[in-house]
């Protein structure tokens with residue numbers, strides 16, 4: 003696991019975006035796993051800048067998103083399909099038919115999840131998976147108590163996630179946040195060839211500590227990344243503030259990245 007500690011989230015987002023841009027340049031048919039939430043927005047803006055500057059094209063890239071709320075149509079302004087269209091897909095030259103987000107209105111949600119796994123497998127697996135982290139240590143919507151081997155399935159949100167998501171989205175209305183979601187599993191995520199997790203702000207410091215220095219535990223599902231061979235954690239100083247070895251990680255990753 004490499005922990006990149008940057009002064010600001012802007013700096014961290016630019017470096018993470020550059021990593022993705024370089025990978026797409028190298029393999030124009032890259033398969034991306036994408037995340038929603040407030041955290042990746044700056045990185046997506048940087049990715050869009052690179053497309054606008056004609057440094058890279060997503061024309062042949064395919065994407066699969068981590069999760070979607072049960073009960074929300076893709077046209078709902080709080081759905082993750084809507085979020086992705088607005089924050090990334092409409093700003094880059096990806097073909098919308100190549101973008102995949104779980105259908106929150108699927109009649110048979112478990113069938114939808116199984117089909118999603120098949121699609122990813124048929125595409126050859128995910129090359130780079132983008133991740134945020136919940137303040138409770140979740141990746142995608144894999145809440146504490148989820149098996150670290152879990153596959154894409156219907157999941158149940160914790161009260162703390164509902165609170166966090168109501169604060170950032172849903173205009174603060176907790177009762178409007180769906181209580182269930184369709185989510186890639188921890189096992190599914192860990193099969194990606196590279197993982198890039200972004201974490202910003204002091205509200206994420208405890209979760210980042212659990213992810214990087216805690217035991218591998220289903221209590222902090224992000225800790226499963228400790229078993230991954232190519233996982234990168236991009237933090238600002240606030241999110242890294244509880245890491246015992248943050249100075250060492252910062253030096254090591256900066257040396258490896260040549261920054």
Ligand code: PGA
Nearest residue numbers: 039040041134135136170
């Ligand atoms: P956030 O969500 O980026 O809005 O903080 C992250 C997550 O819950 O995974």
